[in-house]
Amino acid sequence: MTVLLFDIDGTLLHAGGAGQAAMELALAEEFDRREKVHGIPTAGRTDRAISADLFKFHDLALTDENIEKFKRAYFQRLPHALQNLGGAVLPGVPDLLSALSGDVHWLLGLLTGNFAEGAALKLRHFGLNEHFGFGAYGDLHVERNDVATIAWSETQRRRPLALPEEVWVIGDTPADIACGRAIGAKTLAVATGYYTLDQLKICEPDFLCADLADTEAILDVFRGALPKMAK
Template identity: 50%
Template sequence: MSTTYLFDIDGTLLSSGRAGQKAMEEALRVELGVENLDYEIPTAGRTDRAIITDLFRWHDEPLTETRFQQFRDCYFSLLPNHLQAGGGMVLPGVTELLAKITAESNEFTGLMTGNFQTSGWLKVRHFAIDHHFSFGVFGDVHVDRDDLARLAWSELIAKRPELEPNHIWVIGDTPADVQCARAIGARVLAVATGRYSREELEATNPDATVDDFQRTDDVLDILLHG
């Protein structure tokens, strides 16, 4: 049975140079009139819906679905300029790894990220790696990352009823990636290219951990035979 790969974006495939954070902070100024950006909200491994929900709560702003959509659309309009401003990059070894995984087909290689669908595709297109992915599951609806994984599972088995969880690899850089993989019984490869160290990731008991993707053949061996 062909293995399915679900890649996180930020900190796993690429660094956007904080473009997403900068665009969201600009949206705070535009939509909410917030000038003091001294907030303490965790973002790593979380969905954009969860982050925006917390931003509104932090600033004592009521959040209706209409206001959420207005803020989200403002963020979408600002993100391309922040990506163009530079400072981001595809992380080492990613291009080579994706090329080898999708050498024959990208049918079973997708994104599973807390990014909104629009902003997630904007990021991977900006860095010219979007062609490696045939599908994605995004943070538009769910606050809980585990629910995102459950959505991915339901969509995958709808298309491939014979699929088993242990034929899915989740690849990500945060403990949340490990946890959401476990929520659906998938295997998980943790990569220490984000804000978490190898030791912190190993403490969450992934199936495998790597420092980065530069030793492409070793990473591929884990994904194919691990």
């Protein structure tokens, strides 16, 4: 049995900037903060970390009450932003997930910086939600490594005999590779997000590819046969 923990943005799909747009709209309409945001990176980071930076940028108090209000406002606006901004599922993802979902050999979960509800809204919008039985999300933690720790304990709850080396973390950023390594998992990096093959190669993932389009090759990787990496 092999456990596959997938990142969402840049790995399974491109949301077309919907997450950022919905967050900015939430801040404008619920908190009257309309200044154009700049200098806040999002790739590979948790929504908790991004929110903290947004609050600081807008000089908003980072209270539990404000965070809850912000999350509610964001979730209300995200479906509309997803409709309007024309994101897409990334190449090969539906075929790969279908191949994995039909087989008890695999256990599929999410390891994402998204808020849990944001993750569900994005996956539902693109018809991918049914594939994932569990996940670890970016609601509480600033550091992605802490999210990976949760993903690993959620894995152990479901598969008490699982070993870290039977786990793959699949993502599009150096942070995905680092957090996979932090829990002892294998890592597959895919260059369909913000980072190029060369930038990801430096991080030394166990496997690196340009995209997930070649279903059989990716399945071979997860089965333990490591074909040649993308150049």
